[in-house]
Amino acid sequence: MSTHPVILLLSGSLRAGSSNETVLRTARAAAPARVRTVLYEGLADLPHFNPDDDAEPLPGPVAGLRAAIAEASAVLICTPEYAGTLPGSFKNLLDWTVGGTEICDKPVAWVNAAAPGRGQGAEATLRTVLGYTGADIRDEACARIAVDRRTVAADGTITDEAVRTELARILTLLADEG
Numbered sequence: 001m002s003t004h005p006v007i008l009l010l011s012g013s014l015r016a017g018s019s020n021e022t023v024l025r026t027a028r029a030a031a032p033a034r035v036r037t038v039l040y041e042g043l044a045d046l047p048h049f050n051p052d053d054d055a056e057p058l059p060g061p062v063a064g065l066r067a068a069i070a071e072a073s074a075v076l077i078c079t080p081e082y083a084g085t086l087p088g089s090f091k092n093l094l095d096w097t098v099g100g101t102e103i104c105d106k107p108v109a110w111v112n113a114a115a116p117g118r119g120q121g122a123e124a125t126l127r128t129v130l131g132y133t134g135a136d137i138r139d140e141a142c143a144r145i146a147v148d149r150r151t152v153a154a155d156g157t158i159t160d161e162a163v164r165t166e167l168a169r170i171l172t173l174l175a176d177e178g
Helices: 019-030 060-071 088-098 120-133 161-177
Strands: 006-011 036-039 074-078 107-112
Touching: 006 019, 006 060, 006 161, 019 036, 019 074, 019 161, 060 088, 074 161, 088 120, 107 120, 107 161
Parallel strands: 006 036, 006 074, 074 107
Antiparallel strands: none
16 A cells, blocks of 8 residues: 655745745645645744753644654745745744754755745745754755736635646655655
């Protein structure tokens, strides 16, 4: 019996309907049949990182995050840039992964959904922080996909076939490496 690789989708945005969430919802919709995706929706529930709390028993939301990462074959991130770096809430999520081993050696990639010429600060910070976690950054699966709001359907997914094809390609690369 074969199992489908699971790709965990992490949005760095708390804003409902953000471009980042739109990209990840589209990735979920465009995923090849042999790939299962799970959209993590617990970002707002994570407590502020405190090394004193990074011990058993972990706070419930942190245990849930780490379990979701552990159960995934790979991780795909889509996060905005805020003030030249990652939003604080998403950096907080990443801080909670440093003390665990769940993301170590796991294939990870990101999609930059920022307008052309933007988002490099978030990418640089992701690369730095993920390096500390031991994640296996897959550069060939990292991409820039600017969201044209005119191509977003009522269900919150992108209708542009080129975007959907690119997201399917990214998921396939991550699944094949997971």
